[in-house]
Amino acid sequence: MxxxxxxxxxxxxxxxxxxxxxxxxxxxxxxxxxxxxxxxxxxxxxxxxxxxxxxxxxxxxxxxxxxxxxxxxxxxxxxxxxxxxxxxxxxxxxxxxxxxxxxxxxxGGSEDEEISEDSNEFLKYVEDGDKPLYPGCTKTTKLNGLIQTFNLKAKHGMTDACYSDMLIMNGGLLPEANEVPASLYEAEKTLSQLGMEYEKIHACPNDCILYRQQHVDAIICPTCGVSRWKLGKAKTEKEGILAKVLWYFPLIPRLKRLYQSANTSKNLTWHDHGRKKDGMMRHPADSLTWDLIDKTWPEFGNEPRNLRLALSSDGFNPHSSLSSRYSCWPVILVTYNLPSWLCMKRKYMMLTLLISGPKQPGNDIDVYLQPLIDDLKLL
Structure with missing residues (x-):
């Protein structure tokens, strides 16, 4: 003592x-x-x-x-x-x-210190990304140029090899000492520091289970007996080619990014200190449901930095063909803490899950929500 x-x-x-x-x-x-x-x-x-x-x-x-x-x-x-x-x-x-x-x-092994190291690494890449694209450039930065090329790659279905060749060509056309990445690997490494990583989770083609946790090494679905691998024309398994995949974009790193911006972190408490409270309905915080949550869990409601998230999902056809019934389902989270003129903006909508087709998940969507629910429970 x-x-x-x-x-x-x-x-x-x-x-x-x-x-x-x-x-x-x-x-x-x-x-x-x-x-x-x-x-x-x-x-x-x-x-x-x-x-x-x-x-x-x-x-x-x-x-x-x-x-x-x-x-x-x-x-x-x-x-x-x-x-x-x-x-x-x-x-x-x-x-x-x-x-x-x-x-x-x-x-030294505390959770706070781990977050601190991650934050410093993130800030280092943001500062690096704010560099001019080349000496004397005033129109765009390294990070903006990188995001524009990635958008172009996704829009036109550009292969990795084609994208790498485009980076090399752009680097050769711009003045010396430019900040264009030399390869696809360098470009992806920069974007991964911004919290844009994802997880590919194998799924049963009949939507029974996700091959994670206790089923991570299973080859056959314990519920329906269907193989984890895709079947060929002769009903033979193509080992290594997945029958169905769930794309998960981890939520926690993206919420941390929100609070690393001084302006955004202030806007996340707008519902408490910036909203006009006169009984009129202007924002989800004016609703009876919001008030019910505050009264049911007062410890949660008394902290304005706690986030209120809305979940939305619907199917769409990614192939732009009316003859195809292929249905891909995104799961999007909307942050209701933000002011009414910001919470529905595209930049604040977070794609967390992408459920591949060809058919809609229906009532089995709860199977695909498991990794998101696990993160929400952790939070």
Whole structure:
């Protein structure tokens, strides 16, 4: 007990010194001392207050551990931040009443730290993507140019080899030191850091099960007995060629991306602090259903950053042929937290599942919703 108390006291002093250093630095670099961004876990550098208010916020809410480079407070470089923040990562969430033991010194494997590393990697690629496409270019950036070429690839069904050749050709036509990726691999690597990865989940052609979890290694569906692999003309199995595939676009990384934007994270609480509350129906937050959820689960309703998601799904024919009955089903999530003029915008609609055809899933759609439901339960 004595050692634990001494350890906690030492961490407390280090935290206080680090906090004093930060407040002094933020005050010295502030253009308006009444509007300094607050790095507490509630504000996350989106709202501005005086030094005294920020100190109280950090005491009560804790500090954002992922904020290691004081870029919102005038830090000139990452190296400066590293020299100032030695030891603070172990102390920012210290609570006097919680009790600190010997094993609390190293929190290197914590979940928060994993999120922090992911966020830093994401920001690195965003900063890299904001570079001009070539020196002196003012019309577009590396990231915008990359997205435009990927859209072209999808629109015209361009093969991977053709796309790679197009990148090489574009790189040769543009001035030297341009930022065009040299290959499809480099282009996909950049986009994957933006949270655009996906999972291919094998499915039973009769919509019985997904080959995941306890069925991940199964070859035959335990419900209907149909093979996992596609059958040829002679009813022979084509091993390695799947009979049916579900495309899943993981939800959690995309929600994290929403909160990495200061403007978007502020808009995600608009339903609570920006909406006119006069009894008129202007937004889903004005509905009886929204109010019922708040009353049934008050702990959820009292936190405006909790997300309210709407799920929508319908079939469409991807082959642009009226003679084909092929039906492909996307599952889309809409974030109702956003203002009414934003929540139905295409950029905020998240495609989470793509259920391949040739027939609609019908009542078996719950089978395909399993990975999405698992992520929602985790959240």
């Amino acid at each position: 004595d050692k634990s108390w001494m350890h906690a006291d030492r961490r407390s002093r280090k935290f206080q010194l680090g906090l004093a250093e930060f407040l002094k630095f933020a005050s010295a670099n502030a253009s308006n001392e009444r509007k300094i961004r607050c790095p507490c876990l509630k504000c996350c550098n989106t709202d501005g207050f005086s030094i005294g208010v920020i100190k109280d916020h950090i005491f009560w809410n804790g500090i954002d551990e992922s904020y290691k480079n004081w870029r919102w407070h005038g830090a000139p470089s990452t190296s400066y931040m590293n020299s100032r923040m030695q030891g603070e990562s172990e102390t920012v969430n210290w609570e006097p009443a919680s009790g600190v033991g010997k094993n609390d010194v190293d929190i």
